[in-house]
Amino acid sequence: MLYFSKLRIFSVIIFTLILSYFTISNFFKIDDNFFSKNIKLGLDLQGGSYLLLEIDNKPVITQKLQNKVMELKNFFKDKNIITRNYTVDDNSIIFDTTPDKSDELNNILDDDESEINPYYQQYKSHEFDFVKDQDSFKLTLSKYGLVLLKNASLDQAIEIVRRRVDEVGTNEPNILKRGNDRILVELPGLDDPGRIKSLLGKTANLTFQFITQNTEESFGTEKLEFEDGSENAVVSKRIILSGDNLVDAKPSMNSQTNETVVSFTLDRVGAKKFGKATSTGVGKRLAIILDGKIISAPSVREPIIGGSGQISGDFTFQSATDLALLLRSGALPAPLNIIEERTVGPDLGQDSIDAGIMSLIIGFILVVLFMIYKYRVFGVIANLALISNLFLLVGVLTLFEATLTLPGIAGIILTVGMAVDANVLIFERIKEEIKSERNPIIAFDSGYTKSRTTILDANITTLIAAVILFFMGSGPIKGFSITLGVGILTTLFSVYFIARLFTAFYVIKNKEKESLI
Amino acid sequence: MRELSFNKFYKSFNILSIVLIVTSLILLTFKGLNYGVDFKGGTLIELRTDLNSANIKKIRDIFNQLNLGDVSVKNFGNDTDFIIKFEKQNSNDPKFIDNIKTKLSGSIGTVDFRRVENVGPKVSAELLQSGIIAIALSLAAMLLYIWIRFEWQFSLGAIVALFHDVIITLGVFSLFSLEINLSIVAAVLTIVGYSMNDTVVIFDRVRENLRKFSDIKIFELTNISINQTLSRTIITSATTLLALLSIFIFGGEILKGFSLAMILGVIFGTYSSIYIANPILVVLKVSQRTIVKEDKD
Numbered sequence: 042m043l044y045f046s047k048l049r050i051f052s053v054i055i056f057t058l059i060l061s062y063f064t065i066s067n068f069f070k071i072d073d074n075f076f077s078k079n080i081k082l083g084l085d086l087q088g089g090s091y092l093l094l095e096i097d098n099k100p101v102i103t104q105k106l107q108n109k110v111m112e113l114k115n116f117f118k119d120k121n122i123i124t125r126n127y128t129v130d131d132n133s134i135i136f137d138t139t140p141d142k143s144d145e146l147n148n149i150l151d152d153d154e155s156e157i158n159p160y161y162q163q164y165k166s167h168e169f170d171f172v173k174d175q176d177s178f179k180l181t182l183s184k185y186g187l188v189l190l191k192n193a194s195l196d197q198a199i200e201i202v203r204r205r206v207d208e209v210g211t212n213e214p215n216i217l218k219r220g221n222d223r224i225l226v227e228l229p230g231l232d233d234p235g236r237i238k239s240l241l242g243k244t245a246n247l248t249f250q251f252i253t254q255n256t257e258e259s260f261g262t263e264k265l266e267f268e269d270g271s272e273n274a275v276v277s278k279r280i281i282l283s284g285d286n287l288v289d290a291k292p293s294m295n296s297q298t299n300e301t302v303v304s305f306t307l308d309r310v311g312a313k314k315f316g317k318a319t320s321t322g323v324g325k326r327l328a329i330i331l332d333g334k335i336i337s338a339p340s341v342r343e344p345i346i347g348g349s350g351q352i353s354g355d356f357t358f359q360s361a362t363d364l365a366l367l368l369r370s371g372a373l374p375a376p377l378n379i380i381e382e383r384t385v386g387p388d389l390g391q392d393s394i395d396a397g398i399m400s401l402i403i404g405f406i407l408v409v410l411f412m413i414y415k416y417r418v419f420g421v422i423a424n425l426a427l428i429s430n431l432f433l434l435v436g437v438l439t440l441f442e443a444t445l446t447l448p449g450i451a452g453i454i455l456t457v458g459m460a461v462d463a464n465v466l467i468f469e470r471i472k473e474e475i476k477s478e479r480n481p482i483i484a485f486d487s488g489y490t491k492s493r494t495t496i497l498d499a500n501i502t503t504l505i506a507a508v509i510l511f512f513m514g515s516g517p518i519k520g521f522s523i524t525l526g527v528g529i530l531t532t533l534f535s536v537y538f539i540a541r542l543f544t545a546f547y548v549i550k551n552k553e554k555e556s557l558i
Numbered sequence: 559m560r561e562l563s564f565n566k567f568y569k570s571f572n573i574l575s576i577v578l579i580v581t582s583l584i585l586l587t588f589k590g591l592n593y594g595v596d597f598k599g600g601t602l603i604e605l606r607t608d609l610n611s612a613n614i615k616k617i618r619d620i621f622n623q624l625n626l627g628d629v630s631v632k633n634f635g636n637d638t639d640f641i642i643k644f645e646k647q648n649s650n651d652p653k654f655i656d657n658i659k660t661k662l663s664g665s666i667g668t669v670d671f672r673r674v675e676n677v678g679p680k681v682s683a684e685l686l687q688s689g690i691i692a693i694a695l696s697l698a699a700m701l702l703y704i705w706i707r708f709e710w711q712f713s714l715g716a717i718v719a720l721f722h723d724v725i726i727t728l729g730v731f732s733l734f735s736l737e738i739n740l741s742i743v744a745a746v747l748t749i750v751g752y753s754m755n756d757t758v759v760i761f762d763r764v765r766e767n768l769r770k771f772s773d774i775k776i777f778e779l780t781n782i783s784i785n786q787t788l789s790r791t792i793i794t795s796a797t798t799l800l801a802l803l804s805i806f807i808f809g810g811e812i813l814k815g816f817s818l819a820m821i822l823g824v825i826f827g828t829y830s831s832i833y834i835a836n837p838i839l840v841v842l843k844v845s846q847r848t849i850v851k852e853d854k855d
Contacts, residue, residue, distance in 0.1 A: 403804045458801025
C-alpha cells in the first residue's frame with residue numbers, strides 16, 4: 042500500500058492541480074468560456090425570490106369539454122348520426138343517440154384510427170374513456186388525455202410566465218416545470234417580489250364586449266362588476282375582440298384628457314373585427330374586460346377602423362405599464378396560484394456568506410490544531426490531505442457549476458470535521474500494528490490494508506444518507522446533500538492518494554527512526 | 559492504554575436509554591414537535607429594525623391588529639432582529655407584505671425585511687410527507703446495507719442504535735420546543751449516517767476479533783473491541799464536534815437548529831454505538847459460530 046508508481050504520483054498531482062485551479066478560479070475573473078466556471082450561489086446566499094406557482098386547470102378542462110361537445114355534434118352530424126341531450130359536468134360529457142346508431146357510434150369512439158377520439162399509441166390509450174349505457178354515452182378524459190391537456194396548458198403557461206418575467210427585466214431568472222401543474226420561478230437578486238407576484242397572479246384575459254340595455258342577466262348576457270367595485274353592468278356574451286388579436290400595447294398619455302392610458306395595436310384580423318363591430322355599434326358602450334372585471338366602458342362615438350385604440354381606466358403610470366406588459370405577453374391558459382414563496386434580502390445573504398466562511402475558517406483551524414496535537418507529523422499529513430480535500434471539493438462543485446447554499450457551506454464544514462476520520466482510523470490501526478511488527482513499512486502497509494473495509498463501510502453509510510437527501514430534498518437542502526456527498530468522495534481520494542503519498546515518503550525516509558507514529 | 563470496562567455499565571446505561579426513549583416518545587406523543595412554516599404552512603418574516611425603536615411587545619401589538627391568526631414574535635440573534643411567524647399565508651395577494659411593511663414603518667421606524675417565507679398548506683403537507691419518507695428511506699437503506707455487510711444480529715444492534723439516536727434527538731427538540739424545519743430533516747439524516755458509521759467501525763472490529771479469539775465471551779469481546787477503537791471514536795467525535803460547534807457559534811442564526819440537532823446526534827450516536835449496539839450483540843449471544851456459519855454460506 043505504500044508503493045506509488047511514478048505515473049500514479051503524476052496523475053494524482055495533475056488531478057489535484059486541475060481541480061484546485063477551478064477552486065481558485067472562483068476568486069478571479071477569467072475571460073475564457075471553459076475555464077471561467079463559477080460556483081453558483083443559492084438564493085439564500087445571494088438574495089432573491091423563489092416562487093412556486095400552481096396552475097388551476099379547472100377552466101382549461103371545462104373549456105376542453107365544451108369545445109369537445111361542439112366537435113362531437115358537428116362530427117356526428119356529418120356522419121348522419123343523431124346525437125342529443127348533451128350535458129357537461131366537472132370532467133365528463135354525457136349524450137344520447139338513437140338505438141339503431143348506438144353500436145356504430147360505439148365503434149367510432151373505440152376505433153384506434155378514430156378522428157374524434159384520438160388514440161395515443163405510446164400510452165395505449167384514447168383521449169377519452171367512454172362508457173356506453175344502452176343509447177347513452179359518457180365520455181371522460183382518460184388519464185393520459187388529462188396529462189396531455191395539463192402538459193399543454195403548463196407549457197403555454199411557462200411561456201407566458203417567462204415573457205412576463207423577462208419583460209420586468211430581472212437578472213438571470215430561472216423558470217422550471219415542476220410535475221405537470223407547477224412552475225418554479227427563481228429570481229436572483231430580487232428582494233421585493235411584489236410586482237412580479239401581481240403580474241403572475243393575473244390571467245390577463247382581455248375581451249371587448251358590448252354592454253346591453255338590460256339590467257338583469259338573461260340568456261346570452263352576463264352581469265359583471267367594474268374593477269373598482271363601484272357598479273355592475275350587464276354585458277353581451279358575444280366577444281367582439283380578445284387579447285389574442287393584440288400585437289402591441291404600451292402606456293401613453295391621452296393628450297385631451299391628460300390621463301394615463303394603455304394604447305394598443307391590433308393585428309389585421311382584429312382590426313377588421315373591431316372596425317366592423319364599432320361601425321354597427323356607434324352609441325353603444327363597449328366594455329373592456331380583464332379577467333372577468335370591467336376596466337372601463339367607453340361609449341363608441343365613431344367607428345374605429347385604424348386597428349389601434351386606447352384603454353382608459355384611472356391608471357397610474359405604473360399600473361398602465363403593468364397592464365400593457367400583461368397584454369403584450371399574452372393571457373395565461375388558466376389562473377396561477379402562488380403556493381410557496383421564499384424571499385431573502387441581499388444583506389441577509391451576505392451576512393450568511395460571512396458567517397458561513399467565518400465558521401468554516403474557525404472550524405478548520407480547530408480541527409487542524411487538534412490533529413497536530415494528536416499526531417504531530419502525521420497530523421500535518423492529515424491536514425495536508427484536509428486542505429487538498431477542500432480544494433478538490435470546491436473544485437468539483439465549480440466544475441459541475443453546482444449551487445452553493447448556506448446548508449451547503451455547513452456540509453463543507455461538516456466534511457472538514459468528518460474527513461479526518463479515515464486518516465484517524467488508519468493511524469490508529471498503524472499504532473496497533475507497530476506494537477507487533479518491527480518493520481515499520483510492513484506495519485504501515487497492513488495498517489492501511491486492515492482499515493480499508495471499515496473506512497469504506499463508514500463512508501458508504503454517510504453517502505447513502507447524502508444520496509437520499511439529494512433526491513428527496515429541495516433547494517438549500519439539496520445543496521447540503523451535494524457538498525456532503527461530493528465531500529465523501531474527495532475525502533476518500535485525499536486520504537488514499539494524497540495522505541498516503543505523503544505517508545509513504547515520510548515512512549520510507551525515516552524507517553530507522555524509533556516510534557514513528 | 560489501560561483497558562476501560564465499558565461492559566460493566568451496559569445494564570445501567572441501557573436502563574437510562576430506555577428511560578430516555580420512553581420519555582422522548584411520551585413527549586413526542588403528547589407535546590409533539592414545534593413545526594416551522596415549512597411543515598405547518600404560514601408566513602415567516604425576519605426583519606431588522608432601527609436601534610432601540612422596537613421591542614417584541616410593540617411588534618406583537620401591531621401584528622395582532624392585522625388579524626393574522628396566531629402570531630409569534632421572537633428576537634433573532636440580536637436585539638434589533640426579529641422573527642415573526644403567523645399561520646395565515648396570503649401569498650396570492652401581492653400587497654400583503656407591503657401592507658405589513660407600511661404598518662410597521664409607521665409605528666417603529668425603518669424596517670428591513672431580511673427574509674420572507676410563505677408556505678401554503680398543500681406544499682407544507684407535501685414537504686412534511688417527503689421529509690418523513692426521506693428519513694424512513696434512509697433508515698431502510700441503512701438496514702439493507704448493514705444486512706448485506708453483516709449478520710442479522712449486528713444489523714439489529716445497529717438499527718436499534720439508529721432509532722435510539724433519532725428518537726432522543728427529536729425528544730430533545732420536543733422538550734425545548736425547538737423548531738423543526740427542512741434543515742432539521744437534513745440534520746436527522748446526517749445523524750443517521752454518522753451513527754451508523756460509528757457503529758460500523760466498532761462492529762467491524764468485533765467481527766475481526768470474533769474470528770481471532772474463539773475462547774473469549776462476547777461480553778468481554780465487545781469491551782475489547784470498544785477499547786481498541788476508542789481513541790478513534792474519541793478523536794473523530796471530537797473533530798466532528800469542533801466543526802459543528804464552529805457552525806453553531808459562528809454560523810449565524812439560520813444554522814443554529816441544524817447544528818444543534820447534529821451536535822446532539824453526534825453525542826447520542828457515539829454513546830449508542832458503545833452502549834446500545836454492543837449490548838445487543840451480548841443479548842443475542844453472538845459468538846464465533848454466528849459469523850463462521852455465515853462465512854461458509
